[in-house]
Amino acid sequence: MIASPLPIWLKTRWVVAAAAGLALSVLFLSIVFLKYEQRNIQESGINRSQQIARLLEHSTTSDLSHVDALMRAVEEQVTKLPEVGQVPGIHAFLRDSVQGRPEFRSLSVLDAQGRILASSNPDIVAQRMDLGLLGNLPDKSESTVLTPLLAGRDLSDLMVPAAGGSASRVMPMVSRLDYSNSAPLLVIGLVNIDFFGRQYQVMVNDDKVQVGLASYAGNLLATTPNVARLPGDSLKDLPLFKEYLPNREMGRYVGASMDNPKALVAFQTSRRWPLVLLVEQPYAQAMHSLGDFVSWTLSGIAFAWTLIAFLTYLATRSLDQYSEVNAQLLLAAEAVSENEARYLAVLESSMDGILTFDWQLRILAANAAALHIFGRDSQAMVGCRISDLLDTKGLLEDPAALGRTQVNGAYVPQLNRRMETRGLRTDGQSFAAELAFVPLRLGGEIVFTATVRDISGQKAAEAEKSALLGNYRALAADLARQTVVLEEMRQRELEIGTRIQQSLLSALPTQHMPGFWLSSYNQSSKGIDGDFVEIVQLGDYCMDIIAGDVMGKGVPAALMGAATKLQFSRSIAELLAADEQRAEPPEPRTIVSSVHRAMTPHLQALEAFVTLTYVRIDSVRNTLTWVGCGHEEPLVIGLGGAVTALGNQHPPLGVLDDDQYVQHVVPFGPGDSVFLCSDGASDAIKADGERVGRDAINVAISRLVQSCSTPAAALHVLRKEMFPAGVQINDDLTMVLLMRPQEVRALARCELPAAFTALRTMRQFVTEQLTIAGIGEDEAALLEVACAEVFTNILRHASGLLPHAPIELMARRTPGELVLEFIHIGEAFSPPDEVRETNFAEFPEGGFG
Numbered sequence: 001m002i003a004s005p006l007p008i009w010l011k012t013r014w015v016v017a018a019a020a021g022l023a024l025s026v027l028f029l030s031i032v033f034l035k036y037e038q039r040n041i042q043e044s045g046i047n048r049s050q051q052i053a054r055l056l057e058h059s060t061t062s063d064l065s066h067v068d069a070l071m072r073a074v075e076e077q078v079t080k081l082p083e084v085g086q087v088p089g090i091h092a093f094l095r096d097s098v099q100g101r102p103e104f105r106s107l108s109v110l111d112a113q114g115r116i117l118a119s120s121n122p123d124i125v126a127q128r129m130d131l132g133l134l135g136n137l138p139d140k141s142e143s144t145v146l147t148p149l150l151a152g153r154d155l156s157d158l159m160v161p162a163a164g165g166s167a168s169r170v171m172p173m174v175s176r177l178d179y180s181n182s183a184p185l186l187v188i189g190l191v192n193i194d195f196f197g198r199q200y201q202v203m204v205n206d207d208k209v210q211v212g213l214a215s216y217a218g219n220l221l222a223t224t225p226n227v228a229r230l231p232g233d234s235l236k237d238l239p240l241f242k243e244y245l246p247n248r249e250m251g252r253y254v255g256a257s258m259d260n261p262k263a264l265v266a267f268q269t270s271r272r273w274p275l276v277l278l279v280e281q282p283y284a285q286a287m288h289s290l291g292d293f294v295s296w297t298l299s300g301i302a303f304a305w306t307l308i309a310f311l312t313y314l315a316t317r318s319l320d321q322y323s324e325v326n327a328q329l330l331l332a333a334e335a336v337s338e339n340e341a342r343y344l345a346v347l348e349s350s351m352d353g354i355l356t357f358d359w360q361l362r363i364l365a366a367n368a369a370a371l372h373i374f375g376r377d378s379q380a381m382v383g384c385r386i387s388d389l390l391d392t393k394g395l396l397e398d399p400a401a402l403g404r405t406q407v408n409g410a411y412v413p414q415l416n417r418r419m420e421t422r423g424l425r426t427d428g429q430s431f432a433a434e435l436a437f438v439p440l441r442l443g444g445e446i447v448f449t450a451t452v453r454d455i456s457g458q459k460a461a462e463a464e465k466s467a468l469l470g471n472y473r474a475l476a477a478d479l480a481r482q483t484v485v486l487e488e489m490r491q492r493e494l495e496i497g498t499r500i501q502q503s504l505l506s507a508l509p510t511q512h513m514p515g516f517w518l519s520s521y522n523q524s525s526k527g528i529d530g531d532f533v534e535i536v537q538l539g540d541y542c543m544d545i546i547a548g549d550v551m552g553k554g555v556p557a558a559l560m561g562a563a564t565k566l567q568f569s570r571s572i573a574e575l576l577a578a579d580e581q582r583a584e585p586p587e588p589r590t591i592v593s594s595v596h597r598a599m600t601p602h603l604q605a606l607e608a609f610v611t612l613t614y615v616r617i618d619s620v621r622n623t624l625t626w627v628g629c630g631h632e633e634p635l636v637i638g639l640g641g642a643v644t645a646l647g648n649q650h651p652p653l654g655v656l657d658d659d660q661y662v663q664h665v666v667p668f669g670p671g672d673s674v675f676l677c678s679d680g681a682s683d684a685i686k687a688d689g690e691r692v693g694r695d696a697i698n699v700a701i702s703r704l705v706q707s708c709s710t711p712a713a714a715l716h717v718l719r720k721e722m723f724p725a726g727v728q729i730n731d732d733l734t735m736v737l738l739m740r741p742q743e744v745r746a747l748a749r750c751e752l753p754a755a756f757t758a759l760r761t762m763r764q765f766v767t768e769q770l771t772i773a774g775i776g777e778d779e780a781a782l783l784e785v786a787c788a789e790v791f792t793n794i795l796r797h798a799s800g801l802l803p804h805a806p807i808e809l810m811a812r813r814t815p816g817e818l819v820l821e822f823i824h825i826g827e828a829f830s831p832p833d834e835v836r837e838t839n840f841a842e843f844p845e846g847g848f849g
Contacts, residue, residue: 012319015315015316015319016312022308023305023308026304026308027301030297030301033297034290034293037293041289042286045264045281045286046252046254048281049209049264049281050252050266050268052204052209052211052266053266053277053279054268056203056204056279057268060213060275060277061270061271061272063195064146064191064275065272066103067104067189068173070101070189071173073097074097074107074109074187078090078177079177090109091118091120091122091125094107094108094109094118094120099120103191103196104192105153105154105191105192106119106189107120107188107190108120108187108188109185109188110129110131110185111186112185114129115127115128116129116155117185119155123156124154124155127155131186133150134148134172139176143175144174144175145175146172146191146274147172147173147174148215148219149169149170150172152168153170153190154190168192169193169194169221169232171191171193172189172190172191173188173189174187193222194222197211200213200222201225207226208285208286210226210257210280210282211224211227211278211279211280212227212229212235212277212278213276213278214275214276215276216245216246216274216275216276218234218235218236219232220232223258227259228258235278238257239253239265240265244267245269249268250267250269251266251267252265253265254283257280257282258280260280260283262284263280264280264286265278265279265280266279350369352452352453353367353369353373353453353454354366354367354370354450354451354452355370355449356450357450358447359446361386361387361392362383362386363381363389373425374423374424376426380426386450388424391422418435419435420433420434420455421435423452423454431454431456432454432458432459433453433455434452434455435451437449516543516619516738516740517738517741518711518737519736519751519806520737521719521735522732522734523729523732523734524732525732528558529558529732529734530550530560530561530732531548531549531561531678531733532546532561532562532564533545533547533676533734534565534569536568536569536572538572538585541619541620542585542619543616543617544616545615545674545676545736547612547634547736548561548611548612549611549678550564550610551609553731560606560610564599564612564653567598567599571594587625588614588627589661590661592629596661599654600653600654603654609630609652609653610653610654612631612653613632613646613648614627614629615634618668619740622667622668623665623668624646624672624674625664626663627649627662627663628650630650630651631648631678632679632681632682633646633647633694635675635676635698636672636673637673637675637702639669639672641706643698644666645698646664649661670742671742672740673711674738675701675736675737676737677697677734678731678733678734680729680730680732680733681694681723682697683731684729685727685728686726687726697718701714701737704718705737709810710808710810712751712806712808712823713808713823714739716805716825717825718735719735719805720825747812748765748769749811750765750809751807752791752807752808752809753807754807755795759788762791763787765809765811766783766784766820767780767784770784770818773814773818774815787809787822790822791807794807794822794826797829798826798827799827799829800825800826802826805825808822808824809821809822809823
């Protein structure tokens with residue numbers, strides 16, 4: 001096949017012309033882009049200048065208004081004096097009014113002749129000042145006025161100018177005071193105009209931005225250090241004073257500025273004073289970033305032009321090569337004939353049967369493999385219909401469709417895909433066959449070539465494989481069901497153990513014994529554990545704490561821990577019932593002995609033991625009595641920081657048969673604390689592989705008890721310090737901290753879980769404390785809402801909350817007053833610069849931020 005000739009218009013010169021036009025288009029678009037970016041940079045810079053001008057105007061007006069308000073206060077005090085200047089305290093009053101105000105130099109009271117009657121600088125009293133330096137003074141009907149800028153720091157500098165001039169400048173602010181029936185007085189405040197320049201520099205904090213403060217008359221009053229012009233210079237030649245003032249209060253333009261022939265300028269007039277703020281950026285500096293865009297754009301133009309040139313070169317080269325390719329096609333046509341011969345050789349050697357048929361389904365040719373598959377010779381095969389050899393029902397039932405394919409290439413769904421069917425051999429035997437046929441143009445007509453494979457052996461293998469796979473899937477499903485059942489059983493066991501842990505071992509019963517604050521924390525190593533803590537209140541002044549650890553882990557340990565707690569309750573009940581007339585509760589050693597006698601035979605039979613510590617706090621005798629049985633030693637922390645370890649007197653329960661137990665007593669008064677923990681705390685492994693150790697825990701809790709005012713805060717800060725991320729806790733961990741505060745009558749505490757479910761408990765506590773404090777109903781309702789908002793804000797917005805750490809609510813009461821304090825472990829809060837609008841539908845419980 002020889003290639004067709006090219007269109008007459010497709011010539012090399014037209015390709016070059018099109019490339020040149022495209023290159024010019026790239027240049028034009030680049031220029032438009034740079035103009036657009038220049039406009040954006042200019043608009044952004046001048047918008048920023050305008051925002052800064054508004055901010056600085058607000059600050060300047062506020063500072064001057066504060067000075068004016070101070071002068072009004074001075075006028076009010078002066079009118080109360082019998083005669084200005086004869087009251088010794090007037091000078092100190094003026095000095096105290098000025099002191100600590102950097103925007104103020106001095107404050108003085110003068111009569112109409114300029115004689116100084118009183119001043120924050122008493123050294124200049126009775127001197128005279130030339131009032132002509134101040135320009136137009138206010139008459140009776142005028143308010144405070146600003147007078148022209150003067151050099152100096154005080155009225156003394158204005159009366160006797162310093163040699164060589166003064167580097168400091170002030171702007172007098174003058175108000176008139178009609179004092180009794182005598183001649184009017186003048187109150188003069190010297191505004192430190194240099195203060196505003198420094199303030200502008202701090203607020204802007206950008207060397208590229210220049211700020212100036214000028215009067216309506218066009219005199220420069222104050223500037224940032226990066227402005228070359230000096231205060232006192234005239235700015236009347238600027239467009240601001242020629243075109244905009246006094247008709248406009250604010251505006252912006254690109255033009256001449258204080259130091260530059262061209263700058264981005266924004267101005268804002270004061271709302272009250274005849275002053276105007278100028279904020280400008282030199283045009284060259286503002287447009288500096290445009291250079292990067294220019295560089296990138298030029299690089300892009302160069303790249304685009306290079307690409308266009310390269311593509312033009314390829315196109316022209318292709319046109320030149322086209323004629324050469326056409327000549328080569330002539331040679332290829334000759335090679336086709338040779339390929340046909342080779343194709344026939346390949347056809348005959350194919351292992352698949354190949355049939356050629358026309359659109360009427362008549363077989364035109366068949367290779368040797370096809371003759372073998374169907375068991376026919378060539379004469380019997382050629383001329384018969386393909387439906388005599390293959391079941392074509394549903395595959396080739398529409399010869400008209402094949403005819404249309406021959407005429408116009410219409411689509412037939414069965415073409416170009418493999419299909420499974422049944423074949424029929426000469427002996428009548430049926431077999432599974434795979435069929436695929438495609439159209440082929442020969443001599444101007446379309447014929448179809450079908451590829452046939454005998455897949456009966458493959459089908460048998462697939463059936464066997466399917467049977468084996470079915471058996472495997474049945475076995476896998478059965479195994480999966482058994483795994484699910486085992487997992488459900490294990491999960492059910494874990495849930496039961498967890499409930500035991502929460503209801504019988506870890507949860508502390510509510511105790512209302514006044515004068516004691518108690519907090520605890522439990523962390524199991526396997527979801528449940530055998531650590532247990534029990535609180536027993538025997539009478540109005542005794543509190544018993546029982547902390548224990550059962551040998552082992554998991555559900556068995558949890559059950560044994562629950563049994564131990566139950567035995568303590570039973571033994572105490574039996575001892576109380578045996579002697580109902582006793583005035584004092586049973587001694588700790590008696591209780592532990594009773595539990596030992598009841599449990600030791602069972603523990604020995606189970607080859608188990610229980611370590612425990614029994615502690616009794618007596619608030620009347622101010623004593624702590626304890627019995628230790630192999631448990632971690634409790635720690636008593638005194639008011640002054642003294643530490644006492646309560647040692648073990650006995651081995652764990654279940655080790656020995658001896659039931660003679662001893663107890664010891666130490667003082668325990670207001671301000672003292674006691675800390676108990678299990679060996680899971682000291683046996684924890686740090687990231688470096690070393691144990692945390694009990695010594696480190698003792699030092700930390702001793703320090704925290706002194707620095708934290710509540711037990712939960714001290715206990716959970718200890719967790720945060722001793723057990724951060726990376727510390728491996730291999731055993732069950734239980735910690736208890738009891739504090740005896742020095743002052744309890746007007747102090748109440750409530751420990752709340754960090755969850756919204758605690759809102760009800762929190763409100764009940766607040767309501768109770770409001771009632772006790774005698775707070776009015778309206779104030780109480782507002783305070784209750786505020787407490788709910790604080791609590792929900794902590795839950796929603798506080799950062800760095802320690803998991804499982806509670807929130808403590810402290811109430812301090814005085815007659816007619818209630819102070820509520822929320823304490824939680826977290827990071828310090830920094831208010832955001834901008835507060836987003838609250839969607840109240842998202843916060844039904846509170847916590848609006």
